Amino acid sequence: MILIVDSGSTKSDWLAVDKDGNKLLEKIRTKGLNPEIISEEKMVKIVKKHPDLKEHKESVTHVFFYGAGCGTDRGKEMVFEALSQVFNTAKISVEEDTLAAVYGAINHDKEAAVVCILGTGSNCSYYDGTKLHQEVQSLGYIVMDDASGNYFGKQLLRDYYFNNMPENIKIAFETKYNLDADYIKYNIYKQPNPNAYLANFAEFMFLQKDSQYTIDLIKNGVRLFAKNMIMQFKEELKTVPVHFAGSIAFFSQNEIKEVAEEMGFKVGNFVRRPIDGLVPFHIKNLE
Numbered sequence: 001m002i003l004i005v006d007s008g009s010t011k012s013d014w015l016a017v018d019k020d021g022n023k024l025l026e027k028i029r030t031k032g033l034n035p036e037i038i039s040e041e042k043m044v045k046i047v048k049k050h051p052d053l054k055e056h057k058e059s060v061t062h063v064f065f066y067g068a069g070c071g072t073d074r075g076k077e078m079v080f081e082a083l084s085q086v087f088n089t090a091k092i093s094v095e096e097d098t099l100a101a102v103y104g105a106i107n108h109d110k111e112a113a114v115v116c117i118l119g120t121g122s123n124c125s126y127y128d129g130t131k132l133h134q135e136v137q138s139l140g141y142i143v144m145d146d147a148s149g150n151y152f153g154k155q156l157l158r159d160y161y162f163n164n165m166p167e168n169i170k171i172a173f174e175t176k177y178n179l180d181a182d183y184i185k186y187n188i189y190k191q192p193n194p195n196a197y198l199a200n201f202a203e204f205m206f207l208q209k210d211s212q213y214t215i216d217l218i219k220n221g222v223r224l225f226a227k228n229m230i231m232q233f234k235e236e237l238k239t240v241p242v243h244f245a246g247s248i249a250f251f252s253q254n255e256i257k258e259v260a261e262e263m264g265f266k267v268g269n270f271v272r273r274p275i276d277g278l279v280p281f282h283i284k285n286l287e
Contacts, residue, residue, distance in 0.1 A: 001017075001060045002018065002061060002064070003064070004279060004282060005033075006066050006097065009120045009196050010031075010120045010196040013027060015027060015275055017279055021280060028050060030047065030053075032068065032196065033082070035070065035078040035079055036069035037069065038192065043078070062092075062282075063083055065083060065095070066100030071134075071137070075096075076095075080094045098115065099132055100275065102127045103278055103281045104274025105269050105277065112129045112240045114242045114243070114265075115127055116245070117245050118147050119149060119245075120148060122229070141194075146229065147222050147224060149199030149248050150194075150198040152221055153198035153199050156202070157198075160174070166213050176204060230242060230263075230265060237266075242260065243269045244267070244270050245270075245274045247272055249270060
């Protein structure tokens, strides 16, 4: 059994396939395994808790893990050690989530492209057809992550509390969520995964897509992301497309295309779940 994992801060999607790429189990979902947010011990508990992973752990031969927080050696090592404690006879590979987005979004193995992730967090890299290149090292959701779910969640909360929302949007927002100040502060400052908590509010934007307020909110976030991340690759953008992965990107396609036209880069593919494109890649390159 081969396990392919795409892990963000909020959730991890797992695919179980055989050496020919045939699906062996229904898609498995666990909590996110971001080493920047949770401990190695917690990762092990999350994986062992899932009944399918627990039942089939001895038959797993390979684990290909792509995760948020795995862009550093420390992060990779933490996840590798956690997975090794569960799948102790398997060959385990741990890479950053951006590489999963690359393999899931490009049109063929050797295609060069700028690839962006807009999910709970955000990131951007250039893939030259062989290697991944990054100009900016992410400092995480507090300092960076423009146009991500947690970025938009924070902006929505700020607009609500600073009275910068149209009245009808404000009413809809407070009807959908518990916006008590103490409750919000408790979840942000006292609970684990505050980035995932903030990202939960981003869904609201896509329920209000007929509002100019929402359209402007999304476009402003995308402009900020493009300025700080995409435009780091000005030379590459002259010849390659920009692919996008993640739910925020998938549901913001119109706004992203408009910003791309404004800023002069070519939009390529939109992939909501990169994991679906990882199976043929790994079956083809299985050792």
